[in-house]
Amino acid sequence: MFITAVSGLVVVFSRYFQLGEQWNLTTTLDRWSLVSAAFAIGLGLGNLTRIHYRNVKRRREHWPFSLYLIIVMWAYMILGLYQDVEGTHFRWIYDAVLMQLSATIYGIIAFYISSAAYRAFKIRTREAAVMMIAAVIVMFGVAPIGDAIWANWGKVSDWIMNYLNVAGRRGILLGAYLGSFAVAMRIILGLERAHLGGIGTGTTIQ
């Protein structure tokens, strides 16, 4: 808790006082954080190996996938150590497999959006009706068919996005920034200690 409080105060000091800026305290803290994060990679590797090794050993359901994960993970790591991250085979696996799989998962968002939108746009309340109308206008504003129906869809859509949407977003952001600031203060003052493995002020959560 003491380390948390001191680190927080150091960052505040560096931001507002010239001496803090000259000493470059925030950069030093950031560097320490990067070093500890690098060590943590080993932890992750250990955790994955332990969990999936147990799955294989106890022949739990879907254990062949666990075996596959262990083999691929360690083989790829050894390949990276042997070849360097710019090595031909290492790079090829990265570009041809990892990137493609990522793009695939990202691509399926479109289908999920459609099914979620179907549920969200069912007009059950007044708010849902407003959302539905706004969404239809914005959709017509950006889809080519909108222009073919009425030339001013784009203008109405832009107005909704640039005024109503931006105003709402900024309101939420403002509250969120102040909220995150309050959380930081609670941690620096030691009022919130959940990150240390405790709960709140140490009193019973009701």
Place this chain on the structure above:
Amino acid sequence: MILVEGRVFQLVWLIFFLGAVYVMIRRARAGLPIPEIRKIPGLEAIDEAIGRATEMGRPVHYSPGIGSISNPQTIASYAVLSYVARRCAEYDTRLIQTNRQITVHAVNQEIIKQAYLEAGRPDAYNPDDVRFLSTWQFGYTSGVLGIFQRERPAANILFGAFWAEAMILAETGHHVGAIQIGATANTAQIPFFVAGCDYALIGEEMYAASAYLSKEPVLSGTVVGQDIAKMVTFAFIILGFILEQVQGENNWLRVLFSK
């Protein structure tokens, strides 16, 4: 000058904010009345979600998002995780907790272990259910999707910083029949949680979670202080708008803010 130029007003604002919070904490400690936090349905629903999972004999899934350990949203999620883990321990319900960041994973492991200990059920804690999946954003996402399909959680609590994976996680959770609570301050993802989850916490609501769940007056005091700062900010916005119309761009408020 001792202070960094251009940040003097920011420091004054910080001191005002600290002052407001300090006064409210003092009032709370002295037992004087402070405004109550309004009902937040998303947080009220946590018990309902865990209760449902208990009745159905299915697990609860908790994700702290994919943000780093220093992300304020991740930090805000620790208190909720602690609460959820404690409730799961009390109800003897399995909690599956997944992580993208290994440093967050290490912290969450400790939080859950401690919560089980405090609930008097250290034996029920299963380290294999606190899982690090992948540092790769969509690797983590597909890992969670796999867990949803195999383990079919009855409750899915998404509380933290989410980006493009928000919609995928919320929709898959819906398809496996989980009651879902989504909370994020990333404005681009909030509509996805509103559309995909049964309960959504918007922006600042997630930061009030620890105070709300603990019902601790001192923590509530910080939320009230935050609200006072918010009201003063809005007053400045309105004043700024009027001054911009009357005095133009070189109005005194703009000059004051640039100090």
